[in-house]
Amino acid sequence: MLVEGTQGAGLSLHHGDYPYVTSRDTTASGCLAEAGIAPGRVRKTLLVCRTYPIRVQNPERGTEEGTGTSGPMVAELSWEEIARRSGLPLDELRAQERTSTTNRQRRVAEFDWALLRKAAALNAPTDVVLTFLDYLAAGHRSARRIEQLTPEAHRLIEGIERVAQSPVSLLSTGFGFRSILDRRAW
Incomplete structure (x- = not known):
């Protein structure tokens, strides 16, 4: 069985930076609790991270919702x-x-080492999945x-x-199933 969480650990209702959070606990334990x-x-907990983290664009200035940001980066x-x-x-x-x-x-934004450390502490991953390696170098798409x-x-x-204390077992170098580098030992 696979239970997939939503959003990132940094957006967790209980562990994120309020008010820049989602409406639920987005940690592995929170997802498990909601699934019963x-x-x-659980045998494996995979922590997924991007080479460059993202957030939604800030609201447009001059609109009702344009008074703040979508959160710190x-x-x-x-x-x-x-x-x-x-x-x-x-383009x-x-x-x-x-x-x-x-x-x-x-x-x-640049890779956020403090956010990775916090996410690893909250989720205790057995493995890490690193995505968007092509954003480091376009040539990775052919790797x-x-x-x-x-x-x-x-x-x-x-x-x-080193920071997550878990192996990076899966890497993506682009979109599509042929763009997965599998280093799993399981």
Whole structure:
């Protein structure tokens, strides 16, 4: 059985930065409680993180909801900067980085090590899934083995494993099932 959580641990009603939270506990234990599954029945807990974290775009100024932000981000970047770093087309990034409900542009930031540390402490993952490796380098989209990733990607993976105290077992280098690098030992 697979139980998939919603949102990120940083948006958890109980563990996030109020008022920038969702309406539920988004931790692994919170999801299990809502599904009626005892934590002792769980074999694997996967923590999913992106190479560059995102949040929804801030509300437009001058509107009723345009009085605040969608929440804090450490070292916010632009999609132009991600395009420059990765070599991916800016138009492609902007098109795919829109919210599913409101179709608003997403915000993006540098990898947040403190957020990873907190998420790992709250969720005790057995494994980590790292997504959007193509945002580090467009050439990652053609990688079929971990050895084909850039040194930058290897350093990020090693850092994540050190902070999360869990192996990065699955990596995505783009959209589609052929874009998964599987390092699982299980």
